[in-house]
Amino acid sequence: MALFKKQAGLGERLAALEEAAQIGAPYLAPERRERLEQVAHAGAQRRALSAEHTVVGFFGATGSGKTSLFNAVVGEDLGKAAARRPTTSSPLAAIWQPAGSEELLDWLGVEDRRERPGEFAPGAGPIILLDLPDFDSFELSNRAIAERLAGQVDVLVWVSDPEKYADSVIHNEFIRPHANHSAVTLAVLNKSDLLAARDVDTVVASYAGLLRDDGLTNVQVVPTSTLTGAGIDDLRRAITRVAKARTAQTARIEADIVSATQDYAGARGTGGVAKHAKRDMDEVLAQAAGADRIAETTAAAYRKRLHERTGWLLTSWVTKFKPDPLRRLGLREAPDELGVHRTSMPELDAASKAVANRGVRDYAAAVADGLPHEWSAAVADRSEEISRSLPAELDRAVARAELPAEPSKGWNALKVVQWLALLAALVGVLWYLLVAFVPGALTPLLGDTLVPGVEGWPIPTLLIMAGLLTGLVIGLVTAVFGGMLGSGVKRRTRAAVREQVAAVSQTAVADPLLAIRADYDRFAERIAVAAG
Incomplete structure (x- = not known):
């Protein structure tokens, strides 16, 4: 590692000054930018002319x-x-x-x-x-x-x-x-x-x-x-x-450079933004986007669908007539016919927008920390623009989140058992009906004993009881499991929404604001080279 860094030559310093003017153009007042450009151009032109x-x-x-x-x-x-x-x-x-x-x-x-x-x-x-x-x-x-x-x-x-x-x-x-x-x-x-x-x-x-x-x-x-x-x-x-x-x-040229850069004396790179700033913003934006509400709704949709699939067949059909919680909230679980992820959820209300704006402002303040006025003002202005377009970005983030509302196909085995249980109960009922109204139909199969028993229990009765009780028990057990699994669904849904919100906040908020901070770091580095 070199102990001393070689000082830039005059040509390199003039080039660095011109680069600084270009980098600072969106931020500096016109007269300050023009001063940097004028010194850089005049110095380069004078060096290109008679040096004698x-x-x-x-x-x-x-x-x-x-x-x-x-x-x-x-x-x-x-x-x-x-x-x-x-x-x-x-x-x-x-x-x-x-x-x-x-x-x-x-x-x-x-x-x-x-x-x-x-x-x-x-x-x-x-x-x-x-x-x-x-x-x-x-x-x-x-x-x-x-x-x-x-x-x-x-x-x-x-x-x-x-x-x-x-x-x-x-x-x-x-x-x-x-x-x-x-x-x-x-x-x-x-x-x-x-x-x-x-x-x-x-x-x-x-x-x-x-x-x-x-x-x-x-x-x-x-x-x-x-x-x-x-x-x-x-x-x-x-x-x-x-x-x-x-x-x-x-x-003379060096004096001009010193004069042009003296307002930025001591300019140094700002370093990174505090790591917690992005996490804090993501938490606030997820709250504004309704992550908790969506998690609750997804868990409710999961429980409803699980009940439709594994519930007691004599009662679970009623559930089909209830609206699906996700669709009622306006959430789609797949892209629309154009392949676009979006929701029909209502626009963020005033309170949610205020929450989202606070998250953006707090992050912008962290980004602007240590920046000169021109750059910190640019961060503030850019954050205001971002806040206006952010609700639509959050809606798309929510739409892209994978919502685990659909029970796994493994639950279909219990649905088969439910149908078998119902079939057993129906066989028992049909058996009694045939014995009561058409006994001759069973004589060739059962002989004189049309209602045989097991340990004193008529087989048709056992079929009916086994079918009904099996279906009821499975329904109750899966309802309990559905409640337990719903907590996991809520957790996964909240994580999925936050992941998408974090991705949106990176591209829509962090990247544009950090670009301004990076511009200042480049400007400060070029000014330091120009100042020698």
């Missing part, structure tokens, strides 16, 4: 001097140098070593592209600097461009000034959402010339403190001034340092 170029975006509020700072870092006012810039709100790219950057810039949506000669700095490698629209612009299109590219560039440079560096709107709406991107973030306090020399360090420290409060740790604040040129070289060196590391692209 480091893309650095300059973001700033209106009046921060962002464009002037951009031009100072580039070393030329590119706005003036261009014959025509498409619109003042369009992003502008300064590109060093442009070979292979076309598809990357197409993906970034940057049309205004200015190639720069030589290197940005020795060893910095291919670099693209982007001057972006003000992110607090009243023009929604400008703001949308800045927000989009803040999610695409490799390095973010936040440009502020002494007047707006503490603006809570800028921090809350723009900087704080990127708090996980410290490794690829630079902060600039521009227009430092507006401050007295002794106050620059104080304001820089204040700005750095606000950034730490935003969650950006270890972010260097570079004071600059395009008027005096102060700090411009420091900013260029900071950009060069990030570019030389050749990790900005990966660090």
